[in-house]
Amino acid sequence: MTKEPTGLSKKILEEKLGKETAIVTLLQGQDADGAPGYVYIAVRTNLFKQFHEAYTKGPVDLEEWGVILAQGKGLPNDAVQKRMTEEYGFNHEGGIPLNNLPANLPEAPPEG
Numbered sequence: 001m002t003k004e005p006t007g008l009s010k011k012i013l014e015e016k017l018g019k020e021t022a023i024v025t026l027l028q029g030q031d032a033d034g035a036p037g038y039v040y041i042a043v044r045t046n047l048f049k050q051f052h053e054a055y056t057k058g059p060v061d062l063e064e065w066g067v068i069l070a071q072g073k074g075l076p077n078d079a080v081q082k083r084m085t086e087e088y089g090f091n092h093e094g095g096i097p098l099n100n101l102p103a104n105l106p107e108a109p110p111e112g
Contacts (some may be wrong), residue, residue, distance in 0.1 A: 021045045024069065024088045026076070027055075027062075038076050039083055040069040 022042040029100050043051050043066035051065045062068055069088065070080055084090040 020064070024084065024090050026090070026092070035073055037071065037073045039071040040090070041066045042069055042088070088089050
């Protein structure tokens with residue numbers, strides 16, 4: 001099952017991150033057990049450089065850096081990708097590789 005905060009609208013995201021612009025990024029890699037997974041996270045633009053530096057050095061607590069919009073095992077399915085594009089304007093042409101994902105990511109729901 002994909003973990004998605006209930007009712008996480010752009011308004012709620014703004015309340016959590018402030019009025020500043022956020023970068024929504026797709027992080028892909030492996031969890032502590034070696035299973036592939038993904039996380040969509042919104043990080044305030046003014047913190048993104050520090051966030052990038054922190055996770056390239058080792059494991060980070062993603063919730064300390066931003067708001068997790070969706071996460072799951074494997075790759076995001078079409079429904080998750082569509083939601084990220086429609087609600088947050090995410091462009092799926094690229095992502096940031098990440099080898100330090102949180103452990104125990106939930107399974108993605110079946111498409112359809």
